[in-house]
């Protein structure tokens with residue numbers, strides 16, 4: 001590792017916070033850049049902070065004069081913030097990966113191009129597009145905004161016979177995607193780390209349980225037929241190599257009743273469904289991210305037992321109290337100053 005290696009983080013949320021924690025254990029200091037950095041989950045514990053807008057070129061220039069690598073802790077960071085990084089700065093996840101993950105259509109088109117199965121979908125830019133697409137639909141579907149959607153936000157479930165004009169008004173965007181509703185048995189996520197030399201390592205997959213589009217519970221490693229794991233590993237490696245990801249890439253997939261995988265989306269950053277790796281893997285996703293950017297070798301990803309992770313959402317303090325009282329539970333609070341309904345405030349993990 002480079003002497004006095006300094007990591008820059010664009011974004012100040014819990015994923016940044018856990019990255020800072022992992023970096024500290026390796027003696028690496030972090031500089032967090034965000035418009036709301038003060039008292040933020042990552043801002044509270046980092047070494048240096050820049051409180052500026054992601055498009056503030058002067059502030060970005062100063063930030064880049066102080067870091068050796070930069071990583072985005074959420075995918076909706078305006079791409080200009082990453083594009084401003086000088087040539088010698090290691091960029092994670094990379095500009096193509098970031099831009100692809102910012103657009104649901106772009107990520108689905110990329111999956112399709114690479115031969116990763118997707119549910120049938122249509123690009124929607126007008127009421128006419130929607131009306132046309134709905135003519136082909138013989139089942140229920142989901143209309144999603146192409147950009148800035150997360151945790152089930154910007155999504156409407158549609159039925160055959162729904163009025164396209166009302167739906168288009170409700171989704172309130174200029175570009176959307178209409179996709180078939182997959183009749184899935186479960187939701188699975190895969191996670192890969194890729195370093196600057198293009199070497200990769202893949203964590204064992206996780207099974208996820210959502211409530212109204214928000215992840216509530218994960219169990220890992222997912223018990224799946226070996227051909228399903230092989231297919232998922234192949235899809236995520238193909239995608240990571242194609243996008244030349246540096247750092248982490250998560251892929252969410254549906255497992256159908258017939259045990260096939262269907263692509264849902266990617267996230268080129270640490271993923272909520274792999275928080276169990278902090279206690280459950282010899283090297284966590286955050287440590288692997290730091291290693292892939294700082295030139296350290298990948299760590300061992302052997303799993304110690306079977307793990308559960310539960311998100312603490314909004315005001316659900318009860319879970320936290322139970323977590324603190326139980327000896328076998330690991331509690332993580334993110335230090336968020338404001339509690340909002342369904343906001344991720346922390347998580348708890350435990351070994352089965």
Ligand code: AMP
Pocket residue numbers: 119142149150151152153179180181182183187210212213214252264265
């Ligand atoms: P997303 O933001 O695309 O991950 O969607 C949030 C959640 O909505 C997913 O985790 C699924 O539970 C559900 N969902 C999204 N797209 C589909 C689909 N095409 N078929 C069935 N369920 C879906």
